[in-house]
Structures are given as C-alpha cells and as structure tokens.
Amino acid sequence: MPLIAALGRVLAADVAASTDLPPFERSAVDGWAVRAADLADAAADHPVVLRRLGEVYMGAQARVEVALGGAVRIPTGGEIPPGADAVLMQEYADVGGEGVAARRAVRVGENVVERGIDVREGQVILRRGRRLRAADLGILAGMGMAEVGVFFLPRVAIMATGDEVVSPDAPLGPGQVRDMNSPALAGAVLAAGGSPVLLGIVPDDRQAVDTALGRALAGHEMVLVSGGSSVGERDVVADAMSAVGPPGIVVHGIAVRPGKPTVLAAAGEIPVIGLPGNPVSALVIFDIFARPVLEALAGMDAASRTWDRVRARAETALPAAGAREDHRRVRLEARSDGLWAVPLPAGSQILTSLAQADGIVVVPPAGPGFARGEEVEVRLL
Amino acid sequence: MPLIAALGRVLAADVAASTDLPPFERSAVDGWAVRAADLADAAADHPVVLRRLGEVYMGAQARVEVALGGAVRIPTGGEIPPGADAVLMQEYADVGGEGVAARRAVRVGENVVERGIDVREGQVILRRGRRLRAADLGILAGMGMAEVGVFFLPRVAIMATGDEVVSPDAPLGPGQVRDMNSPALAGAVLAAGGSPVLLGIVPDDRQAVDTALGRALAGHEMVLVSGGSSVGERDVVADAMSAVGPPGIVVHGIAVRPGKPTVLAAAGEIPVIGLPGNPVSALVIFDIFARPVLEALAGMDAASRTWDRVRARAETALPAAGAREDHRRVRLEARSDGLWAVPLPAGSQILTSLAQADGIVVVPPAGPGFARGEEVEVRLL
Numbered sequence: 001m002p003l004i005a006a007l008g009r010v011l012a013a014d015v016a017a018s019t020d021l022p023p024f025e026r027s028a029v030d031g032w033a034v035r036a037a038d039l040a041d042a043a044a045d046h047p048v049v050l051r052r053l054g055e056v057y058m059g060a061q062a063r064v065e066v067a068l069g070g071a072v073r074i075p076t077g078g079e080i081p082p083g084a085d086a087v088l089m090q091e092y093a094d095v096g097g098e099g100v101a102a103r104r105a106v107r108v109g110e111n112v113v114e115r116g117i118d119v120r121e122g123q124v125i126l127r128r129g130r131r132l133r134a135a136d137l138g139i140l141a142g143m144g145m146a147e148v149g150v151f152f153l154p155r156v157a158i159m160a161t162g163d164e165v166v167s168p169d170a171p172l173g174p175g176q177v178r179d180m181n182s183p184a185l186a187g188a189v190l191a192a193g194g195s196p197v198l199l200g201i202v203p204d205d206r207q208a209v210d211t212a213l214g215r216a217l218a219g220h221e222m223v224l225v226s227g228g229s230s231v232g233e234r235d236v237v238a239d240a241m242s243a244v245g246p247p248g249i250v251v252h253g254i255a256v257r258p259g260k261p262t263v264l265a266a267a268g269e270i271p272v273i274g275l276p277g278n279p280v281s282a283l284v285i286f287d288i289f290a291r292p293v294l295e296a297l298a299g300m301d302a303a304s305r306t307w308d309r310v311r312a313r314a315e316t317a318l319p320a321a322g323a324r325e326d327h328r329r330v331r332l333e334a335r336s337d338g339l340w341a342v343p344l345p346a347g348s349q350i351l352t353s354l355a356q357a358d359g360i361v362v363v364p365p366a367g368p369g370f371a372r373g374e375e376v377e378v379r380l381l
Numbered sequence: 382m383p384l385i386a387a388l389g390r391v392l393a394a395d396v397a398a399s400t401d402l403p404p405f406e407r408s409a410v411d412g413w414a415v416r417a418a419d420l421a422d423a424a425a426d427h428p429v430v431l432r433r434l435g436e437v438y439m440g441a442q443a444r445v446e447v448a449l450g451g452a453v454r455i456p457t458g459g460e461i462p463p464g465a466d467a468v469l470m471q472e473y474a475d476v477g478g479e480g481v482a483a484r485r486a487v488r489v490g491e492n493v494v495e496r497g498i499d500v501r502e503g504q505v506i507l508r509r510g511r512r513l514r515a516a517d518l519g520i521l522a523g524m525g526m527a528e529v530g531v532f533f534l535p536r537v538a539i540m541a542t543g544d545e546v547v548s549p550d551a552p553l554g555p556g557q558v559r560d561m562n563s564p565a566l567a568g569a570v571l572a573a574g575g576s577p578v579l580l581g582i583v584p585d586d587r588q589a590v591d592t593a594l595g596r597a598l599a600g601h602e603m604v605l606v607s608g609g610s611s612v613g614e615r616d617v618v619a620d621a622m623s624a625v626g627p628p629g630i631v632v633h634g635i636a637v638r639p640g641k642p643t644v645l646a647a648a649g650e651i652p653v654i655g656l657p658g659n660p661v662s663a664l665v666i667f668d669i670f671a672r673p674v675l676e677a678l679a680g681m682d683a684a685s686r687t688w689d690r691v692r693a694r695a696e697t698a699l700p701a702a703g704a705r706e707d708h709r710r711v712r713l714e715a716r717s718d719g720l721w722a723v724p725l726p727a728g729s730q731i732l733t734s735l736a737q738a739d740g741i742v743v744v745p746p747a748g749p750g751f752a753r754g755e756e757v758e759v760r761l762l
Binding site: 079140306359 | 384385388398400402403404405437438439440441442443458459460499500506507513514515516517518519520521522523524525526527543544545546547548549550553554555556557558559560561562563564565566567568569571572577579585658660664687688690691692713715720731732733735736738739740761762
C-alpha cells in the first residue's frame with residue numbers, strides 16, 4: 001500500500017535498513033568544517049585565523065577539501081568535506097574577507113555526526129506484526145519505501161439475535177429494544193484492526209440462526225453473534241453454534257461479570273464468539289475475548305501494542321463479585337492529589353455507563369476486592 | 382453519516398434522549414412476574430403456590446394481567462405485565478401443572494428495572510465536540526439514530542522544504558536525505574482527526590516557497606511546512622511565512638528542545654506552522670502546537686479526549702536542558718517493581734528514537750530536572 005494509506009495497518013514483513021543512516025558523515029551544527037589540530041591554540045583572547053576555502057551545499061556532495069589551515073562553511077546536516085575532522089560552531093567564528101577567526105579550539109569529531117550512528121545497514125528497524133503509527137510512516141520513507149506490505153484486514157461478520165431487537169431506524173414498538181450491539185461491535189472491530197461486515201438482526205428461530213451462521217461462515221475470518229436476552233433464544237443460538245463444528249462450542253458460560261452467557265466456538269479455523277445481548281457486557285467481552293483473537297488473525301504482534309494501562313486510586317470500594325471476575329467501568333478524574341478511578345453504575349444503566357467510561361478495573365474473584373482509596377490498574381478504553 | 386462511517390469523527394451537535402431508557406419497566410432476570418404481597422409468607426420450607434397465568438414474550442407488549450395470587454413467566458428484559466410489582470427469579474420457583482411454587486418472598490420492585498433509570502427523555506447523552514468511539518456508535522443507535530451529524534475533517538496542506546530533501550522513491554544522491562516528514566505528518570494529521578493533503582517537496586528558493594504557500598492557502602484549513610536544516614533555507618521559509626499575513630509570523634523560535642526553529646504564523650484565519658526539518662523534532666512540535674490547533678479546527682472538545690498520561694519512574698536522570706523545556710522520548714517497560722520510563726537517545730539517532738518511543742517526558746527548564754528513579758509523567762504517543 002502507499003505509505004499514507006497504511007496508517008493503522010499491520011506490517012507484513014520485517015523492515016531492515018538498506019543503507020547506513022546517516023549515509024554520510026555530517027555536521028550537527030551551522031559552522032565551519034576544520035582540522036581540529038589547526039585550532040589547538042585558539043581561544044577567545046587569542047583567535048586563530050583560518051583561510052576560507054568555500055562552502056558545502058545541502059543536498060550536494062562536499063567537494064572542497066579542507067587543506068591545512070583552511071575552513072569550509074557548512075550548514076547543519078551538510079556532508080563533512082574531505083580533510084575536515086570537526087566543525088566549529090558559527091557562534092565562535094568571525095568572518096572577514098578571506099579569513100575566518102576561530103575563538104575556541106575543537107575536539108576531533110566535535111559536532112560531527114558519524115555515518116551509521118543511527119542505523120547500520122541491514123539492521124531491522126520495524127518488525128513484522130507492528131501496527132503502523134505516524135512516526136513509522138516516516139521511518140519507512142527514510143528507508144526509501146514509498147509503499148509497504150501489510151496484512152489483509154480480517155473480515156468479521158457481525159449479527160444480532162433476538163425477537164425483541166429492531167434496527168435503529170425502525171419505530172420502537174412495545175417491548176422492543178434497538179440494536180446497539182451491531183454498530184458498537186463494528187466500531188470495536190474497526191478500532192482493533194478488522195473489517196466489519198454487518199449481517200443484520202436475526203429472529204429467535206433455529207432455522208433463521210442456522211441460515212445466518214451459514215452466511216457468516218462464508219467469506220469471513222471471524223464471526224460475532226450478539227445474543228438477545230430471552231431464555232429460549234439463548235438456547236437457540238447456543239444450539240446453532242454447537243452445530244458449526246468441529247469443534248463447535250469450546251466454552252459456554254464464564255465466571256466474568258458482566259458476560260456470564262458468553263459462548264466461545266469455532267467452525268474449523270473460523271472463531272465464532274457469542275456475546276451477551278447487553279451492550280455494556282458485549283463490549284467488555286469483546287475486549288477480553290474477541291479483540292486478542294482478532295489481533296492474532298490480523299497478524300499483530302501483541303508486544304507492539306501501544307500502552308493502555310494507568311494506575312489510579314479507587315474513589316469507592318470495589319468488592320469482589322463472588323466467584324466471578326468483575327470488570328468494572330470507571331471514569332478517570334485528574335485531581336490535585338493524583339488520578340482517581342470513579343466507578344460507574346454496575347447495573348442496568350447501560351447508556352450512561354457506556355458514554356462515561358474511560359477504562360476498566362478488573363476485581364479478582366473471591367478476594368477482598370479493593371478498598372476505597374486503594375491503587376488499582378485501569379485498562380484504558 | 383451512517384453510524385459506522387462516523388467512528389473517530391467529531392459530533393456536530395449534542396445528542397439528547399428521544400425517550401426514557403429503558404422505555405418501559407422491565408425484568409432484570411428470568412423468572413416470574415408477581416405481586417410481592419402474595420409471597421409475604423413464602424420460604425424454602427413453606428412454599429406459596431401461585432396460579433400460572435401466561436407468559437411475557439420478548440419484543441411484544443405484556444398483555445396478561447397478574448391478578449391476585451397469579452404469576453406470569455417473564456424473560457430478562459421482558460416488559461413487566463400489568464398488576465405485577467416484582468419478579469421472582471426462576472431459581473426460587475418450582476413449576477408443576479398450572480401452579481408455580483415460590484420458595485422465597487420478594488420485595489416490591491425486586492428485579493424490576495425502572496423506566497427511565499438509565500436515561501430520561503431529553504437528557505443529553507453525548508456532547509457536541511466528542512470524538513466518536515465504538516461504544517458511542519451503540520449509544521447513537523440506542524437513541525434511534527442510524528445516521529449522525531459530524532463536522533467536516535479540516536484539510537491540512539503539508540509540504541517539505543529543502544534542496545537536500547528527496548522523495549522516498551527517488552535514488553539517494555550524495556548529501557541528500559529522504560522526506561520522512563511528509564508521510565509522518567500525514568499520519569499524525571489523520572490520527573488527530575484531519576485530512577492530510579501532500580503538496581510535496583519545495584526547493585530552497587523564495588519564489589518556489591511563495592508559490593507553494595499560495596497553493597497551500599487555497600482550499601485548506603491549515604498549513605504545515607517542515608523546514609530543511611540549512612541556514613539559508615530557514616531564512617527563505619521564514620521570509621515567505623512572514624509575507625502570508627496579516628498577521629504573518631506570530632512566534633519565531635521557541636525555548637523547547639527539540640524544536641527551537643519552530644515558526645507559528647497565520648494567513649488570516651488559516652494557521653501556518655513551520656516545523657523543524659528533523660523528523661523527531663517535527664513530530665514533537667506537531668504534538669505540542671499543531672495538534673491542539675487541528676483539534677480545535679475539527680470541532681473537538683478537549684475535555685472529551687481519551688486519557689493519554691501515565692506515571693512511571695525514570696530509569697536514568699533527566700537533567701534540565703538549560704533554559705529550554707526538554708521533551709524527551711522514552712520507552713515504557715513494565716517490570717515487577719512497576720512501570721519504568723527508559724529515556725531514548727536525545728541526539729541524532731532519529732529512526733531509533735522514532736521507532737522505539739512510547740511516550741514523552743517534559744523536563745521543565747532551568748530546574749533540577751528528574752533524578753534517577755523519580756516518578757515522572759509520560760504522555761503516551
């Protein structure tokens with residue numbers, strides 16, 4: 001892909017330096033290329049006058065040789081001319097006619113940037129599996145690449161199930177709820193590096209779910225099914241998912257809050273994940289189970305993920321949720337005495353909790369939980 | 382825009398709830414809708430038998446009234462039927478024939494989710510200026526919106542100047558360097574919520590720079606000029622930028638390392654920012670000066686930015702850089718004793734520094750700096 005289109009994409013192969021960088025010895029400052037030995041005795045009260053021999057131009061080979069007692073004008077980044085072994089900063093030189101009066105001495109190598117000091121030819125700069133950031137595009141350009149090989153985006157089929165679920169643009173009848181999961185999961189898939197494909201809303205009917213799963217398994221690398229919340233429906237979706245194997249369902253029900261009814265399944269090599277119908281739960285479970293799978297399918301190296309954890313103090317106690325690992329949404333507040341994690345309602349306040357959450361605190365099961373004021377780790381959303 | 386296309390875009394107007402949410406009283410569990418008074422005496426060793434009156438279906442209005450001594454089967458999320466004031470969890474009920482034996486009492490309101498407990502009609506859920514995240518797309522769908530109004534992306538013209546600068550796909554001649562800044566800045570503009578327009582490389586020539594600035598000021602909302610590093614060129618670019626006014630140049634040279642030669646200018650209402658030629662400096666200065674301006678042009682509310690700061694301990698001392706505020710690139714390392722910030726080379730090791738940096742530590746000028754092991758704030762990249 002062209003470099004700029006590759007932002008956020010995953011690098012398909014290691015990128016090694018094709019040359020030393022910098023590819024030539026260059027000046028770190030604006031000044032005069034000199035022989036250090038000529039200025040051994042130079043001082044503010046005892047300037048040494050050098051002959052002005054010429055100039056180094058940016059983007060051109062340095063051709064003027066710095067002969068004994070000579071100086072060549074050089075800009076920052078200019079190539080060190082033959083014969084020179086140091087650069088005198090222009091602040092310490094007075095120019096008059098053909099002469100340059102140096103008011104201090106220089107060490108050999110002073111203000112000279114060595115060839116290859118940044119990168120040696122053949123050195124790997126960016127590794128396969130890295131998700132490309134803005135700076136990386138500059139690095140690739142610096143390596144002489146105008147295009148870059150990236151992995152394809154995994155295609156993720158997304159469907160919502162439930163007789164009570166209707167599309168956001170349909171009028172809301174009695175007992176009905178709008179499909180919040182499909183757009184939220186599509187956004188989460190995009191953000192995680194996948195290509196979402198919305199298959200719509202499927203009624204609570206075994207044949208309809210089977211047909212939809214069949215469509216989902218053709219031409220996609222991963223399938224997400226968000227369940228409704230009715231008792232019967234849960235069975236219908238789980239039965240349909242167990243039939244997609246081998247291996248079919250691997251895990252049904254997890255000790256996590258929210259997200260108990262999660263189903264992890266696979267049809268051959270295609271992961272099929274059943275997420276809860278509650279949108280808060282669906283996004284939490286996506287993050288724990290679906291995102292790592294999607295990142296692996298996308299070729300991402302987990303070690304190259306950007307940092308997403310901060311430590312903060314819990315504004316209220318966070319008790320353990322019995323035998324379940326509790327994933328609590330929190331809002332972050334920077335105060336004069338540090339960063340605080342303010343727990344959001346754990347219950348049914350879905351929209352409020354989604355809109356305000358900055359991160360998640362995991363409370364381990366069956367333990368003491370966290371006390372008010374205790375430091376906790378927050379995974380940023 | 383359609384919801385899914387709006388990920389990462391900036392909301393153009395407040396979004397208020399069009400109805401209460403939930404829009405009806407509903408059950409928090411699978412169970413039986415009952416009158417709490419009927420079960421006042423129920424206990425494990427003294428079950429109270431209720432008459433089974435019917436069932437609430439998902440996505441349909443609850444029509445069966447719960448008469449005295451009756452129970453109606455209800456799924457999680459189902460509408461509470463008329464007459465009921467509580468829901469008994471199915472775990473505490475034994476069903477036989479026409480009867481339901483309740484093995485415990487319930488409080489009035491138990492397992493009933495109040496109408497409007499999450500959101501009241503008219504309450505603002507998402508504010509204008511918010512950059513839309515995955516969960517927000519779900520929220521908008523929940524509000525009945527299949528499309529959403531977002532601000533246009535500001536168009537940002539990007540050009541690189543310098544006789545020594547060549548395109549990444551051109552062969553590298555003596556003394557030449559590749560244009561790393563244009564793709565890196567384009568990536569940074571995209572990530573910050575702008576639309577980058579690359580105007581290419583402009584030679585160190587006043588007329589060429591004037592012409593390029595003229596093109597940049599037509600049809601773009603912001604202009605970024607990355608300078609080369611030669612003495613003469615710096616003057617050419619600065620002279621050309623001072624001529625774009627009023628107001629022209631507002632700031633020329635800043636007490637920041639890296640980034641001393643930064644130029645802040647404007648042509649009427651169009652900000653024109655001159656960035657250093659060094660790619661590390663250019664990205665640091667973009668973050669400090671250009672990104673906030675771009676976010677404001679994009680309509681972003683700074684308060685809605687995601688959290689981007691962590692605290693870590695400095696692995697080596699970070700002394701102050703004289704009178705300049707020092708922006709040091711660091712790598713983060715999670716160790717058993719906490720998070721450490723490992724400073725990267727501050728000098729000319731450009732690619733290494735760009736590839737490895739996780740964040741920036743700001744060292745205040747003219748102070749003691751930070752000691753080895755001292756806690757510092759890291760702004761994540």
